[in-house]
Amino acid sequence: MSATEWSEEDFDGASPARTRAARYVRMSTDHQRYSTENQADAIDAYAARRGFDIVRTYADEGRSGLSIAGHEALRTLIDDVRNGLADFTAILVYDISRWGRFQDADESGYYEFVCREAGITVHYCAEPFENDGSPSSTIMKSVRRVMAGEFSRDLSTKVFAGQCRLVTLGYRQGGPAGYGLRRQLIDEKGQPKAELRAGEQKSLQTDRVVLVPGPAKEVETVRRIYRLFTEEHRSEREIAAMLNAEGRKTDLGRPWTRSAVHQILSNEKYVGNNVYNRVSFKLKKKRVVNPPDMWIRGDGAFEAIVDPASFQAAARILEERARRFSDDDMLRMLSDLLASRGVLSGLVIDEIEEMPSAASYRHRFGSLMRAYHLVGYAPNRDYRYIETNRHLRLLHPEIVGEVTRGIEATGGIVGIDPATDLLTVHGELTVSIVVVRCQATQAGTLRWKLRLDTSLRPDLTIVVRLDAGNLRPRDFYILPWIDVGSSEILRMAELNGLHLDAYRVDDLSSLYHLLLRSQMPRAA
Structure with a gap:
């Protein structure tokens, strides 16, 4: 018998004692039948049959079930239980998937265990079993939790495959356009509709987004950045300083930084290539930087605003500069610099384009002072505080x-x-x-x-x-x-x-x- 099919006769005609209960509902974007209103109606009917008085409602609307980080209401519920603030002895949930499609089935069980330790039982109102701790219900819960997690994994695989196909067809998959570019909304026939401003999203499922050249001044600035880098051999930091001195701002309205310039010099979208999956964040796990052989590409998808020859010249410079030096190579170059300059500092190191940056020395040896010590250099004063600043x-x-x-x-x-x-x-x-x-x-x-x-x-x-x-x-x-x-x-x-x-x-x-x-x- 389904848990939603109990009737008053199942209680031998006796009116059960009223139990104070909380209601937890969560709506994701996959099925309208799981809307919070529908869940609440089913839970209310269950509560009426079982003698529960619903005194509190916790609702997560439009939230993914993969991680409790996005479950503000569920986190609040668990905190209330842990801190003794719960004024109820039961929690009513529509089914196990609404409790959460956690990728680790034990996580779902852990939150239920926290409630049970506090003397609060969790009822899954639409599940075909009683959550009574019996062996059969324990097995059923475990299976349903695994199925809930597997649903998300299967959906993630299908969504990723669809996104990859759209990338190869030349459509942009999320993220800001970047300096010098704009997002253009097109219909299912490829006809332009409107330019999307920052934060705007397409409203029709059949619409698509492509990148197009931005304002002429921004396009010329991008090309100028490439000329300064490849022809005049200016560093990213020098280029950023020049743009800031001219009062120019990035597409976010902020001053230019080394990383902002580097992003323009290294991103293939400026030669019209649509590249996806450089970074993965699947199923709410940690972000992973993927190797190039895992990237999904759509070459020549957009109108280029940088000549391919200039992009390749910049890529060669960046690749050579990023070449992995051994510790001995780095210390030898630092020792040679000390012999020629007679003094070392972060600024002195960063002036030499052929050398790794001061940040590279800090990362490799823990600090600049440690690198100085290894080449026998002792500054007249302690520069560590200045370097940290x-x-x-x-x-x-x-x-x-x-x-x-x-x-x-x-x-x-x-x-x-x-x-x-x-x-x-x-x-x-x-x-x-x-x-x-x-x-x-x-x-x-x-x-x-x-x-x-x-x-x-x-x-x-x-x-x-x-x-x-x-x-x-x-x-x-x-x-x-x-x-x-x-x-x-x-x-x-x-x-x-x-x-x-x-x-x-x-x-x-x-x-x-x-x-x-x-x-x-x-x-x-």
Whole structure:
């Protein structure tokens, strides 16, 4: 007998005691029959038959079931259970797939176990078994959880295959156009319809998006960047400085950086090639940079704005510069530079185009001071603090750019204040990004000192804590102003207690989920 087929007679005519229950509903984009309203109706009917009083509803609308990072309501439910805030003793869910299509079936079981440990039972209202802990129900739950995860894997494979086919046909698959290019919407017959602005998406399934040349001034700037790099042998950093001195801005309205110039010099879309799958983020797992043999290509898909010969010349320069040097090669070049200049610094190293950059020395040897020591150079003063400051100045715009691209990849619209680097998302929410250096105490423990800009009062502050070598991000804190705005300075240790570590994340995927806009259903 189905769990939705119970009748009052099954309880021998006795009126069951009323039980306080919470209702959890989740709507994904795959089947309309799984809308939150339909789930709520089925759960209400189940509750009426079983003697439950629904006192609270948790709803995730338009959310993927792959990860709890995007389940704001489910996370809140679990937190309420863990913290003893639940005023109910049962949770009613439509079926196991609505609880979540987790790729690890044990994750689904873990969240149910958390509830059961707190004395709260989970009822799957549309499943053909009772969730009573019996061997048969345990086996059925395990099978259904695996099936739910397999559905997502199968769907992901089909979607990826479809995207690959569209790429080879010359259609753009997501992401901003980039400087010098624009996204053009075309109909099913290939006729142009309209230019898509930042954050806009196609509304008809039969429409497609292609890249077209942007404003003439931007196109000429792109070509000029290639000339400066290939003919005048200017570095990306020098080119960025020249563009900034002329008052030019990127397509995001921000000052030029080395990475922004490098992206233009290395992206094949400027010669009209449509390249996809350079980075994978399938099934909400970690982002993976794929080797070139895994890329999906559609060569000559768009109108080129850079001559192929210029692109190949830039590619050869970048490939030669990125050639892997051994530790001995790098130290030999550093020793030769010391002999010719008599002094070493990050600026001196970066002036030599044939050498690896100062950042490469930091990455390979842990710090510039360590590399200096290995070639027998001892500066007259301790430059480590200066080097770290310089690294922070270079790192900050790169992280701002990465966060901006991450938000825009999910359809967000981001503006940036060039004076303060304050991001404004959807014209409503302000976000500040702060990169914090790491300092080691005499006892060897790590500390971070965060200064909040009380004059900006951003809605969210993204704190980027650097690792012990101050080379790369260690972790992130997403701090709401309403919780931390009263503190001008925050001193942070490796472990800070729940009041701060509740906001800690290993990457910013949860932030992008948080800023993702969901379409509200139209009222009847």
